[in-house]
Amino acid sequence: MVLLQPNSNCLRCGKNSLLTDEVTGEQFCAKCGYVLSEKSQESGPEWRSFQKDGGSDPARTGAPSSLTIHDMGLSTVINPLNKDASGKPLSTSMRSTIERLRTWDSRSQAHEPVDRNLRQALGELNKLKDKVAISANVLEKAAYIYRKALEKKLVRGRSISAMIAASLYAACRDTETPRTLKDVADAANVKRKDIARCYRLLHHELELKMPVVDSIQCIARISSKLEITEKTKRYAIKVLQDAQKREESAGKDPMGLAASALYLSCVKNGVSVTQRDIAEAAGVTEVTIRNRYKGLKAEETLKLKI
DNA sequence: TAAGATAAGAGGGACAT
DNA sequence: ATGTCAGTCTTATCTTA
Numbered sequence: 001m002v003l004l005q006p007n008s009n010c011l012r013c014g015k016n017s018l019l020t021d022e023v024t025g026e027q028f029c030a031k032c033g034y035v036l037s038e039k040s041q042e043s044g045p046e047w048r049s050f051q052k053d054g055g056s057d058p059a060r061t062g063a064p065s066s067l068t069i070h071d072m073g074l075s076t077v078i079n080p081l082n083k084d085a086s087g088k089p090l091s092t093s094m095r096s097t098i099e100r101l102r103t104w105d106s107r108s109q110a111h112e113p114v115d116r117n118l119r120q121a122l123g124e125l126n127k128l129k130d131k132v133a134i135s136a137n138v139l140e141k142a143a144y145i146y147r148k149a150l151e152k153k154l155v156r157g158r159s160i161s162a163m164i165a166a167s168l169y170a171a172c173r174d175t176e177t178p179r180t181l182k183d184v185a186d187a188a189n190v191k192r193k194d195i196a197r198c199y200r201l202l203h204h205e206l207e208l209k210m211p212v213v214d215s216i217q218c219i220a221r222i223s224s225k226l227e228i229t230e231k232t233k234r235y236a237i238k239v240l241q242d243a244q245k246r247e248e249s250a251g252k253d254p255m256g257l258a259a260s261a262l263y264l265s266c267v268k269n270g271v272s273v274t275q276r277d278i279a280e281a282a283g284v285t286e287v288t289i290r291n292r293y294k295g296l297k298a299e300e301t302l303k304l305k306i
Numbered sequence: 307t308a309a310g311a312t313a314a315g316a317g318g319g320a321c322a323t
Numbered sequence: 324a325t326g327t328c329a330g331t332c333t334t335a336t337c338t339t340a
Contacts, residue, residue: 252331284333
């Protein structure tokens with residue numbers, strides 16, 4: 001789903017035509033195609049008006065229920081007074097029952113270490129979401145994964161920030177939101193390898209089935225940072241599709257692959273782009289581009305022979 | 307200056323010990 | 324559990340056009 005973001009102007013063309021892709025969480029300009037993949041996600045309440053005319057007083061009943069709140073926004077406390085609804089004192093047997101319930105009620109909330117951990121982690125997740133533009137459902141998924149990790153006691157002895165960052169990365173992978181490990185690492189101020197380690201742990205222990213990152217999607221992401229013509233993009237996508245068919249792409253970094261396909265396409269179409277520009281936009285090194293480029297070019301010549 | 311080549315090193319998976 | 328191996332990616336440096 002795509003939503004219009006009113007009052008936001010494109011940084012490149014200045015038109016008031018920014019849209020938000022609800023799936024990837026990216027904002028892009030409907031006029032010129034510019035994509036703001038970093039930051040600037042609106043993080044205010046997602047309230048809207050429930051009036052038919054779309055009036056200006058957003059309202060809803062109660063707080064939003066969300067996995068990203070440690071008790072899912074449903075906190076209640078059993079009244080400490082031993083009175084019933086009409087104000088009469090409780091009977092002795094009922095009283096002891098309520099005492100017991102009260103104990104469990106409070107234990108189920110933020111008092112146990114596990115819950116304090118969860119609170120802290122979700123606090124960090126909230127900070128992260130402002131730095132990495134992501135949609136609400138990815139956020140929910142990240143919170144869900146982290147809860148699972150807590151259940152399995154995977155967090156013990158590991159840093160909370162790394163784990164929550166890994167959960168977020170996993171959520172991005174799962175929802176096919178193109179975010180690299182580096183994107184998350186930069187936002188979380190955690191070393192890439194630490195997040196990678198935690199992610200692997202999550203992946204392994206929770207038996208998450210992750211779709212393989214589609215390098216074709218990466219094309220869009222890279223080319224939006226540069227100014228790439230539609231024709232060049234098409235060609236690059238075609239190159240990648242061929243590469244995928246030949247399973248030439250297995251085990252390679254999808255970003256690097258996409259970057260070099262784009263580079264190949266630029267060369268073929270006579271567009272002058274330096275390897276460095278593409279490397280920077282894709283977040284890989286020039287060497288990686290060259291290596292992949294070699295492979296892709298070899299394939300090109302092979303294909304021409306057939 | 308951009309592109310290519312080369313080397314060294316990191317980190318992790320597969321497999322054997 | 325630990326070590327080795329092939330493969331990938333990164334960083335750094337040097338050469339070439």
